[in-house]
Amino acid sequence: MTATPPLLLVDGSSYLYRAYHALPPLTTAAGEPTGAMRGVVMMLRNLVERFAPSHAAVVFDASGPTFRDALYPDYKAHRPPMPDDLRAQVEPLHAMVRALGLPLLAVPGVEADDVIGTLARDAAARGLAVVVATGDKDLAQLVDARITLLDTMKRNGEESVYDRAGVLAKFGVPPEAIVDLLALMGDSVDNIPGLPGVGPKTAARWLAEYGSLDALVANAGAIKGKAGDTLRAHLGQLPLARALATIRCDVPLEVGFDGLAYHGPERPALLALYRRYEFNSLLRELEAAPAPAPVAVDAAGGEAAAGDAVAVDATPADPPAKVRDYDVVVTAAAFAGWLARLEAAALFAFDTETTSLDYMQAEIVGVSFAVEPHRAAYVPLAHVYPAAPEQLDRAEVLAALRPLLEDPARAKVGQHLKYDWHVLRNHGVALAGIAHDTMLESYVLDSTATRHDMDSLAARYLGETTIHYEQVAGKGAKQIGFEQVPIDAAGEYAAEDADVTLRLHQALWPRLEAEPRLAALYRELEIPLVPVLARMEDAGVRIDPALLRRQSGEIAQRLLGLERQAHGLAGQPFNLGSPKQLQAILFDQLGLPVKKKTPTGQPSTDEEVLEELAAEFELPRVILEHRSLSKLRGTYTDKLPALVNPRTGRVHTSYHQAVASTGRLSSSDPNLQNIPVRTEEGRRIRQAFVAPPGTRIVAADYSQIELRIMAHLSGDERLRAAFAQGEDVHRATAAEVFGVPLERVGTDQRRAAKAINFGLIYGMSAFGLARQLGIGRGAAQEYVERYFARYPGVKAFMDRTRGEAAERGYVETVFGRRLYLPDIRSKNPARRAAAERTAINAPMQGTAADVIKRAMLAVDAWLQGGGAAARMIMQVHDELVFEVAADAVEAFVPRVRELMSAAAALSVPLDVDVGVGDNWEEAH
DNA sequence: TGTCTGGCGTAC
């Protein structure tokens, strides 16, 4: 940050659209749309806090035509009118911007970009630093030594800052060539024609080579190839395209620089607006803030590091000291006081601090609590750094807390409580009464958000920057265990965690309650699943490390042989594991034909390409075998033994409940959901997942669950009948598509039908099907058409789903789980098509996830009630794996089949295949 | 030495 506060220019229009498409369509209780407003207000608030600008402007497009329409009648001709639920937010947003104290500009006849350009250049000429906040890359042309571009609110929640070097890195050309770049590329959103087939890469390459559009045009005759022809054919349109892309920096403005002074928010107006549009967390924050809010912040941030305990890396943008009241509890009396508060509370937030992120090893270092906003306590219990002060005894404190923590009737809220469940379990405390988990609240509200960690949620829903773990414990090599963090810093951090968790819950829960189906999913499925998953993780699975090591050894031998063979064929040694080196050998040295390219333009060496080349050449065959074996060794046979917990002799995965946007679980460290099964070689790894003496492995998987769900969702009579009659669905599909009797279906026909069935679930096109089956596009198209003719209900379902997604902006599972699809209305056809495929797939994949989660609850309840001497140890999307006492297996199998089949009442039966064995491979 | 990205491959 510069010493002098910068001029902050915000492209209000671009952010408004971005927020509208990126954020959930929130409304007030009365149904008025507010999501986009809220997104923009949050962003403005963060920008002001961060840059502490002395002058600022938020610029919007004015209504009516601009000079560009006069230049080019088709300008923005394809842009649909503003959606009603966005238009409704424009006026309220303007009011909020004004109440925030930010000068607002909307100048008729020009666009927001032109106003920003004019203001930016003017300020830069005065020697001021300028920050332009926008989602529109066209503004990159303004960047210079004083003007920087800031792109916040990206899909992944990160931001990008573009100075001159940044623009060059991002676009491949410097700011002054951006206009030329845009003229060549065109802009489909604005309907500016570019050169057909010329994208950012080609355009940047040309400009890098010739320096400017003028020089390129002058040398157009010298450009070779198809692109050169294209260029020569379209020379005439370039001047207009450039004029349209050029931002004007000479717009006459009524307001002068002094008129852009920023004096801070107008509190009463802002309070009224927040209240009117139900921005409750912002409202509470503003109400809690001392009035009037301090505006002038020393931009150099001199005082920031002087804070008492917290600041390891405090930035000037950290919120000013709020009314926060955090205790560090080190006396029996203080602890007794907090215990009493917890006992009196209807709900309390708690959090544990530990020695390790590995839930099986973590020991408690301290615990924190909150029962009301902004008031929290940290109880340090095992800090061990030199001269650490006296702390309460860990065992005694946990014993005192035990009745509360183990009481299912005492409601607790936490962030990712599954972890705390494990940590307490390590100290013999059985956590019960998990009433709420903010991570899951956030996930159920919007599963497409990339992160549901507390820091992200605090920023998103409270607009607050929290103390990050790295700030107190360091990171990388310098990271220390939490037990070594000084108690003062630990207290601020840990107490804040409990406080923020509580306040997040207060912000999130009303939103969930406002959506009854989501609330039910959260309350009845996700929350009860927490202890079930914790128990599965805690159980782990026994593996046979000696077997895996033997396999590693064998594979190593074979790899050596293959490597020698490959080097011989290549005529030189090279690293078979390096796609880059392999690419050089195959395509440069040996001159093999390039079959396809990677997204970065390199010749691909993936399996499909190598298979194709292997028909003619020997080396690719050797590489393929080497690849598959080194994958097995590197990912599985070498790694799994290292992950065996020495205490339990088993591997304990982590199931992630808030990662997959469709509602599935995911698994890591190790990932038990991608253990090989398709090849003979791979399946040997499953032999190392063994049943301990006296037990057996039982694997139960849903048969064709996603296709069954498709039958249910579509209601297609023919497909439902196939399942109802227990037919082999791929065979039945083949009979329909190829018009032959069931018993006459050939293997290739069944294989094709299977590919069609899977393709449908994934939204595959005829093109993809053709590639999958190695047939012509016409033939693939014909298959698809015959399929839809025979299963018209499926066709109707897909059309309906796409339409509904476009209309509502999200799709739902049978149980009401929601997945937002902001790209469904994208003007970019590729993004829109991808969103449509997700729209088709998500209800099926997500419903399957809901179903197996329900099954897990049912089976767990049965087992916890003493139903059988068995424990559930793994979940692999459509499969549950159990470790069952040998003498209990016979009774177990039919019961688990029954519970899983009954997990959902669909209009088709849910069949479950169950296998038993001494290891996972045998149980299939 | 650590961190990030690209290319690739495993599962359902």
Add this chain to the structure above:
DNA sequence: GACGTACGCCAGACAT
């Protein structure tokens, strides 16, 4: 551009 959802390996580039 063309098949959805994940996790994780290795190589290589680059920052520390």
